[in-house]
Amino acid sequence: MAYSEKVIDHYSNPKNVGTLDKAKTNVGTGLVGAPECGDVMRLQIEVDEESGLISDAKFKTFGCGSAIASSSLATEWLKGKTVDQALAIDNMDIVEELNLPPVKIHCSVLAEDAIKAAINDYRVKNGLPELVAEKRAH
Amino acid sequence: MELKLPIYLDNNATTPMDPRVLEAMLPYFVEKFGNAASRNHSFGWVAEEAVDYAREQVAKLINADPKEIIFTSGATEADNLAIKGVYEMYASKGNHIITCTTEHKAVLDTCKHIEKSGGQVTYLDVQADGLIDLAELEAAITDKTILIAIMYGNNEIGVIQPMREISKIARKHGVLFFTDGTQAVGKIPVDVNADGIDLMAFSGHKMYGPKGVGALYVRRKNPRVKVTSQMDGGGHERGMRSGTLNVPGIVGLGKACELCMHEMDAEAARLSVMRDRLESSLMELEETYVNGNREHRLPHTANISFKYVEGEGLMMGFNKNIALSSGSACTSASLEPSYVLKALGLGDDLAHSSLRFGLGRFTTDEQIDFTIDAIKNTVIKLREMSPLWEMFKEGVDINAIEWAHH
Numbered sequence: 001m002a003y004s005e006k007v008i009d010h011y012s013n014p015k016n017v018g019t020l021d022k023a024k025t026n027v028g029t030g031l032v033g034a035p036e037c038g039d040v041m042r043l044q045i046e047v048d049e050e051s052g053l054i055s056d057a058k059f060k061t062f063g064c065g066s067a068i069a070s071s072s073l074a075t076e077w078l079k080g081k082t083v084d085q086a087l088a089i090d091n092m093d094i095v096e097e098l099n100l101p102p103v104k105i106h107c108s109v110l111a112e113d114a115i116k117a118a119i120n121d122y123r124v125k126n127g128l129p130e131l132v133a134e135k136r137a138h
Numbered sequence: 139m140e141l142k143l144p145i146y147l148d149n150n151a152t153t154p155m156d157p158r159v160l161e162a163m164l165p166y167f168v169e170k171f172g173n174a175a176s177r178n179h180s181f182g183w184v185a186e187e188a189v190d191y192a193r194e195q196v197a198k199l200i201n202a203d204p205k206e207i208i209f210t211s212g213a214t215e216a217d218n219l220a221i222k223g224v225y226e227m228y229a230s231k232g233n234h235i236i237t238c239t240t241e242h243k244a245v246l247d248t249c250k251h252i253e254k255s256g257g258q259v260t261y262l263d264v265q266a267d268g269l270i271d272l273a274e275l276e277a278a279i280t281d282k283t284i285l286i287a288i289m290y291g292n293n294e295i296g297v298i299q300p301m302r303e304i305s306k307i308a309r310k311h312g313v314l315f316f317t318d319g320t321q322a323v324g325k326i327p328v329d330v331n332a333d334g335i336d337l338m339a340f341s342g343h344k345m346y347g348p349k350g351v352g353a354l355y356v357r358r359k360n361p362r363v364k365v366t367s368q369m370d371g372g373g374h375e376r377g378m379r380s381g382t383l384n385v386p387g388i389v390g391l392g393k394a395c396e397l398c399m400h401e402m403d404a405e406a407a408r409l410s411v412m413r414d415r416l417e418s419s420l421m422e423l424e425e426t427y428v429n430g431n432r433e434h435r436l437p438h439t440a441n442i443s444f445k446y447v448e449g450e451g452l453m454m455g456f457n458k459n460i461a462l463s464s465g466s467a468c469t470s471a472s473l474e475p476s477y478v479l480k481a482l483g484l485g486d487d488l489a490h491s492s493l494r495f496g497l498g499r500f501t502t503d504e505q506i507d508f509t510i511d512a513i514k515n516t517v518i519k520l521r522e523m524s525p526l527w528e529m530f531k532e533g534v535d536i537n538a539i540e541w542a543h544h
Contacts, residue, residue, distance in 0.1 A: 003454065008454075011451075011454055011455075014523060017522065017523050019528065031525065031539075032542060033541070033542070034541030034542060035485075035486065035487035035490075035526060035536060035541065036485070036486035036487060036490075036541070037486070038448050038449075038450075038475065038486070038490040039448070040524075040525055040526055040541075041525070042525035060523055060524060060525040060528060061523060061524070061525065062446065062447065062448055062451075062524040062525060062526045062527075063448050063451055064448055064450040064451045064454070065450065065451055065454040067448075067451070068451060068523065
């Protein structure tokens with residue numbers, strides 16, 4: 001299968017690979033997917049408590065090129081956004097930006113789930129109620 | 139010698155045609171175009187003579203009689219003809235077939251077809267190394283069993299099943315033995331008499347011959363085996379496979395067999411040294427596993443899992459320069475990893491992390507050097523990016539995590 005140039009670029013030069021200190025209260029961690037399915041994404045956000053903006057985002061992904069590219073792109077988009085703005089990121093935005101073919105849409109869904117999971121983790125840590133994610137089939 | 143990219147290491151999928159094969163075929167397209175069934179003029183005689191000669195070349199490679207070779211369009215057709223043909227021909231004797239779970243789809247799906255039409259099929263599990271359990275095989279035989287269908291060498295892991303032991307069991311119980319020899323014929327010595335094979339399918343394009351041509355070996359003596367034809371028409375190939383013979387293809391298959399006959403031993407020795415070097419270099423990486431039995435294995439095949447990296451993602455690191463296959467079927471809509479690797483009992487994680495290397499006649503040491511470097515670098519890079527690798531390094535038990543399964 002031919003990958004889009006943007007997928008290849010994110011795969012070759014992934015942005016924001018790494019690990020944030022998950023013990024910090026202003027860091028939210030989302031771990032989604034399963035090794036059996038061939039995709040595991042871990043996405044982390046660090047929120048600047050004064051401004052309320054996401055000051056840093058990191059990922060590590062086990063998966064195909066599209067999964068790596070989706071998570072790399074997600075971390076780029078997260079930085080500088082408020083948590084509420086981050087919640088608005090939709091998987092179809094990722095599909096469009098990366099030109100993902102239909103069989104790879106699940107990679108973008110996983111990235112959206114990882115963003116939501118990281119935000120929820122941050123919310124719970126900071127005494128906010130967990131957001132109930134809409135159920136979707138991958 | 140300068141290294142030319144991309145490198146082809148997917149010879150279990152198909153092999154490039156040997157230029158000597160092409161040369162042998164060329165006259166039979168335009169100049170010697172006759173129909174081998176035209177008995178009344180020289181155009182037909184020339185074609186028939188070429189087919190007869192190819193039949194001898196093919197038979198010789200597997201120590202068969204030329205009359206025992208039925209030309210087909212490839213191994214898939216030969217698999218179908220053997221299994222369905224025996225099922226129909228021996229219906230009065232029984233309706234039970236024994237095969238195993240790691241067979242090629244051409245065998246498995248044909249068996250499923252048999253089940254739909256009322257037959258019984260036993261699918262033997264394989265052991266962790268990919269070999270079948272002979273005691274289980276014998277125990278599965280009933281008074282209704284008419285055929286054992288066990289492949290020679292596996293296309294994904296290269297494991298060679300014990301042909302002689304299987305055929306002994308088949309003989310003892312008066313059951314016919316069919317093998318899909320597609321990956322083995324032309325690569326390792328295959329002798330239908332010494333191996334006790336009654337029917338065998340194989341293909342031209344896996345042994346440096348053309349695509350679209352293959353053969354079914356059908357034993358004529360001790361016992362005399364017959365199959366019901368699956369293609370009706372002019373009664374070609376002793377009534378077992380109608381259809382105008384693909385003369386250039388058959389000439390190519392014959393030439394490919396002759397070349398394998400002469401070069402196979404030296405080639406197998408050369409490729410197994412190269413394969414072993416590739417394997418041992420890659421095994422220097424931590425958490426790397428060879429899939430399948432390493433002793434009973436085709437000399438040109440290696441299947442390796444790189445734990446904590448995903449196969450398709452791994453291939454993307456070098457597939458511009460190196461062509462090979464992955465056991466991860468992430469590209470397919472099913473998202474299911476290889477059924478062969480799963481049959482060995484591999485977890486989905488290891489199955490998703492596997493690469494299949496198929497070396498061939500034109501593989502060079504320089505290509506292997508380049509491949510080793512490219513794969514090692516990519517594995518290291520992707521593991522740095524893998525959350526599973528990080529957990530493994532931190533001593534987290536990945537199996538203890540409750541993963542959200544899609």
